[in-house]
Amino acid sequence: MNVTLFGLGYVGSVTATCLAARGHRVVGVDTDPGKVATVNSGRPTVIEPGLDELVVEAVTCGALRATESVRDGLVDSDLSLVCVGTPSAAHGGTDLRQVERVVGEIGATLAGSVRPHTVVIRSTVPPGTVEDIVVPLLEATSGRTVGGDLQVAMCPEFLREGSSVADFFDPPFLVVGGSPAAAAAVQQLFGFLTCSVHVVQTRSAESVKYASNAFHALKVSFANELSRLYRLLDVDSREVMEVFVQDRQLNISPAYLRPGFAFGGSCLPKDVRSLLHLARMNSVDLPVLQGTLASNEMLVREVADRVLHAVEDDGGTNRRVALLGLSFKHLTDDLRESPNVALAEILIGKGIEVSVHDPVVNMAHLSGANLRYVQDRLPHLQKVLHDDPADALRGAHVAIVSSADPAVVAAVEAADPPVVIDLNGRLGDGFEALAGYRGVGW
């Protein structure tokens, strides 16, 4: 393809060079004359292992050149790849001025042309940027409509500095947001990659990049927080984490990474509290771990608020709410520290008539700490616990569903209450088709 790449910085210079090395004809555009001259003289604009040789080769054989002129860069171009910077603005927001300027210039240059063209945003931009800023700006400056022969895609970059050439050729995946035509153009561009390809909504493509970097930051802080505490307890955190990462079933795996409701049960809250207590005893702050408990409680309060708003928005006369699933996890009757119990407690305290069904929980079978826990928090549970989910749902304005039990799903579909809040997202398409369906975090 004839590719115009905007921004010859860390991402752009590696991308331009590697695309040229794979047979594309690439013109790099940068406002910095020094970078343009450097590329044209066959040298990389950044230090990266393996880049020097590739740049010399690409420039020598004519597959790569650079220019300061947008118009020159776009002559004969099939695709624009936007790799300009998106630095932090004041107060932590994203400064999108480089992206806006480039998109505006691309649009102005394409005005009057009927040549098919795809604009691909490779820079990291906040969710909504492409649909709310890039597309309208491109349409306004080009006078063309996005769709048909003018396409826009989001395709985030995942390379790391220091190993960027190797990462470019072996990325974790290719993520593309945009129309099928835009996605096809991006797939043609990266046709030499063997990784999996995920064509998703444009906002999801933008968001995967932030999720990845946030998770990397979280992982580093997690390991370092534990090491700060373990060092004081005479524990070798290197040995601990060496073993920890061997667990590919729960620790380094998709487990616990599905959006849903709060965690609970007899272990997670207790053991995190215990670590935080050890930290306090040793005068160490562990803000990341501390944050997990705060974040968990916040989610329970947020769902309670959504239920209360749903009831009030309806005039507040029907205050009946069905809670389908009470234990902290389905297929168990362990109610200790179940966030569903905490949710019921808050709602009852706000004058909501909560009726409960749980396919597994049976008061007659509860005993010991489990029974005491629920008796302390929901002393009248016996009166509002129904064996049949249809009974719990009768007349309810809101159904809060965490059980994926087929009888529960069927009962909710049949009752079709005005508002259904899905706490775990495992309930299936029929459920999501209900008019009142709301996901807890989607």
Ligand SMILES: NC(=O)c1ccc[n+]([C@@H]2O[C@H](COP(=O)([O-])OP(=O)(O)OC[C@H]3O[C@@H](n4cnc5c(N)ncnc54)[C@H](O)[C@@H]3O)[C@@H](O)[C@H]2O)c1
């Ligand atoms: N650096 C990384 O490791 C990395 C990895 C993945 C994603 N990203 C993302 O990629 C984007 C680029 O990052 P970077 O580190 O390469 O940035 P950078 O600052 O190194 O490079 C940006 C380049 O864009 C040029 N530029 C600015 N305005 C321009 C314009 N109007 N026209 C043409 N060129 C222009 C600058 O002169 C500079 O050379 C950012 O959104 C970043 O978040 C970076």
